[in-house]
Amino acid sequence: MKTFSIGGVHPHDSKISANAAIESFPIPEVAYISMGQHLGAPAEPIVAPGDKVKVGQLIANANGFISAPVHSSVSGTVKGIETIFDLAGNPCKAVVINVEGDEWVETIDRSEKIEKEIKLDSKEIIEKIKECGIVGLGGATFPTNVKLSPPPGKKAEFLIINGAECEPYLTSDYRVLIEMPEQVLIGAAIMMKALNVTQGFIGIEENKPEAIRVMTEKAAGYPQIKIVKLKKKYPQGGEKQLIDAVVGRKVPSMGLPIDTGAVVQNVGTALAVYEAVQKNKPLFEGIMTITGECSPQQKNYRHRVGTPLSKMIEAVGGLPEAAAKVISGGPMMGKAISNLDAPTLKGSSSILFLTEEQTKRKEESNCIRCGKCIEACPMGLEPYLLNKLAKARRMDDLEANKIYDCIECGCCQFTCPAYIPLLGTIRLAKADVMKIMRSRPKK
Amino acid sequence: MKKLLVSPSPHIHGKENTRNLMRDVVIALLPTVAVSIYCFGLSALKLALVGVLACVAVEYVIAKYMLKTKVTVCDYSAVITGLLLALNVPINTPWWVLVIGSIVAIGVAKMTFGGLGQNLFNPALVGRVFLLISFPVIMTDWSTPASTFGFEFDGVSGATPLGIVKEGLAQGMTLSQIYAEHNFSYAEMLFTRIGSAGEISAIALLIGFVYLLVRRVIRPHITLSIWGTVIVFSGIMWLCNPEQFTDPIFNLLTGGMLLGSIFMATDYVTSPMEPKGMIIFGMGIGIITILIREFGAYPEGISFAILIMNATVPLINMFCKPKRFGKEAK
Amino acid sequence: MSTTIIFTVASLSILGLLLAVVLYFVAQKFKVEEDPRIDIVEAIMPGANCGGCGQAGCRAFAEACTKADNLDSLFCPVGGNATMKKVADALGFQVAEKAPMVAVVRCNGTCENRPKTNIYDGVATCAAKSALYSGDTGCRYGCVGCGDCVAVCNFGALSMDPHTGLPVVDEEKCTACGACTKACPKGIIELRNKGPKNRRVFVSCVSKDKGAVARKACKAACIGCGKCAKVCKFDAITVENNVAYIDFNKCKLCTKCVDECPTGAIHKVNFPPKPAAPAPAPAPAAEKPVENNNNQEK
Structure with a gap:
């Protein structure tokens, strides 16, 4: 297999x-449709408070090449374009709609037939x-x-x-x-x-x-x-x-x-x-x-x-x-x-x-260099080493050890018998290294 | 309102932890301990207990009262060191010698470096080599205890096969003469009654090895690479001059080869972390062991070989990188 | 027996002599010509190698000093004016005195003022925590309390107060190297004028949330009401993005704003305790925090 x-x-x-x-x-009474639902630039709302919208109607345009438009998921009246908080507590723009009925845009084929x-x-x-x-x-x-x-x-x-x-x-x-x-x-x-x-x-x-x-x-x-x-x-x-x-x-x-x-x-x-x-x-x-x-x-x-x-x-x-x-x-x-x-x-x-x-995270103990993280890493990296280098902020060595290849899957941290939060440290250092790499002039 | 936990991913953890891994090593050593008790009686049990208790106590005292750090004796690592040390010394070693060995093993070789995971050399081996050099007579007296469970034992005293061969060769005898004089047989090597508690039964050690592999505690690379190197290297020499150099099977089954290659060389902390490095490490141990055995002053060399290779581990780790996913982008 | 000793001693002596000669020639050959003044200046430096001057370390700073035309753009925050004076004397430059600075923690979100809304269970660094989410309190601008600033301080001048959960600056030890200001992901720590007799007035909050939101998350938040700006006669206070800021170059330490602030977000430090004020005057402001003097810095 x-x-x-x-x-x-x-x-x-x-x-x-x-x-x-x-x-x-069930359709909620109020829908909060976030403008940042995709990777890339948040969408740009095109509706105003008081507008009537239908299910499937375009309410925000894509904003740039890597972006996506957003459609209303409910029918009703736009209450406003408000700042709401996403699941990590960070603010984002959203179109808030008071739901009235469930009226769909006519062009949507709602039949069960498989085309x-x-x-x-x-x-x-x-x-x-x-x-x-x-x-x-x-x-x-x-x-x-x-x-x-x-x-x-x-x-x-x-x-x-x-x-x-x-x-x-x-x-x-x-x-x-x-x-x-x-x-x-x-x-x-x-x-x-x-x-x-x-x-x-x-x-x-x-x-x-x-x-x-x-x-x-x-x-x-x-x-x-x-x-x-x-x-x-x-x-x-x-x-x-x-x-x-x-x-x-x-x-x-x-x-x-x-x-x-x-x-x-x-x-x-x-x-x-x-x-x-x-x-x-x-x-x-x-x-x-x-x-x-x-x-x-x-x-x-x-x-x-x-x-x-x-x-x-x-x-x-x-x-x-x-x-x-x-x-x-x-x-x-x-x-x-x-x-x-x-x-x-x-x-x-x-x-x-x-x-x-x-x-709940268990108490971290010393790395015993068992090599389980190396065995687990699907990208062939050495998480124990990256963790150590990241703590010492050795950016050049991190890059030489390919920290940028990390896919943040969490296998290393999952498997670490010493409960070391490997990915937590590596993820941050990876972002820093990528920043340094991007700031470098291209050949 | 209820306060939720928040953390970066991953949010779950595997079942493995340091303690379980170490406990598995202790379990893997139990057959060997059992055989040693069967052969040597209560003195073997006494040695094992003294080793374990001394190591645990030394670690506890140092961690708690000298370094004032978190005490980690519950993670079984000191237990392993104590057991290995006890299995590595002659059965008639006085208890206080073993205690000194434990102090050196834990106090000098482990805790001075910062405790678990920080040491460069295998603590049990440092302890053993310290004792070997400090108490050469005690550490090479391989006579068996006078009684086992009350039975009179046929009191073999003297030397291990390796020692006999070394001495015989030094006296100018050929190997076949030595073998004839001492009635060596391979069957005896699988279950010999001479040597330290950890050397007497190859079968018990192999059971431990299989257990460690099945439980995925260790990877087979180091052990197999040591065995392979020993067979090839001593095989070549044996083929060149079978009267001067011992044969590969003899080398594999005698002395501390199995105990060292299965339990000491594979110690996580002091061995490389990546398969290629593990193989290089194992090859180094194999070659140095045979060199010491055939040409050195000591009859047995695996302890020294492992310690020497321990010193190269940081270098090996630096140069042996795992196979990365995907080719380098151009 | 005696020949052995003589032979050993003689051979070792000759070997030593030979190697010494080799070493001498090698050292001559690879000698690096350097401005000797670098060593002189380096000897003056405090040797903390903290990088607070913007150079890689004390030697790099010394090198920069010897190469520079004047010392205006170079300042060693650790050694301060005394060291810079010595450096200037050694190199024959003139330096202007700079006002001493000190790190100031601009958050008063103590456990009491700013209740926790969830429990963080990840890597205990501020960087990791603030990259993950808005934090374990309702305020997403305030101190996250994992002590990155403490870890980065080379002088042991910062410590976490276990009761407030906030870092505390030891004014005696702080050299204003600025390492903590860079380490703080929330930008809470600022280098401010040490002030006459170490007296300072500053806004201990950086929350850009609107008044009601900020107040809900933290009792001691600046709500951007602008009362302080109105009461200030020296134009030292600006309110931008719902948060007030006191320009320490303009502030004359009249402390009017401290009394005016409805949430106690403006702190004064090292002022002598107020003479028991005539009670009737500030009646409505009775709950004004009186712990100003001892809360933040000692």
């Missing part, structure tokens, strides 16, 4: 919400994806249209759909794969057409046999798309690791996936692309897992972007007594939430409750 070649760890997969079918989450035929050509598809504000839903929220337009001189050879979902607990991609397999496949086919490639892969980890079965069955109708069964290992869903696992090519140091001829997209993105291109529906909904051993209910919700997280937590019975940490995303790379009133974003994939016992 295929997997990536260096490092990796095996956290318990804890997919306890895997059997909860996707439910629609198989791809009518648009490559250019039109990319334009459509851009208009609909589709961003990568695997975590980085990079604008999809940019990723589907390889830079001049680079040629895409194949598309890889990331169905690995290697993070413990998360099940939103899994539910999409088994509930909407056809849509994902058509989404993949659309992106292949946009990229002008004839080969597509969908990588799924072995711990999701049902998804592999369903997808293999449905993929029979799409001879260009192959389902690849992957060994369960974290961080298989990392772009570089997935390309290595599926086609055995390695993205060069400081390089981009396109250097290997691969374009990687997430399962959720494939679904969003399908809905945008075939159903004319902009991205204003997301699939979210609410889970955790201490969570009273395990849910997979389809939510409208801008729903306050606190509303969703209330829906499963409120913040569990035992929960010590609430995480947006998976436990390996997700963000701890300090502000539960923050709204959901396009890229929100889960609310995870962890107990103090599961998550």
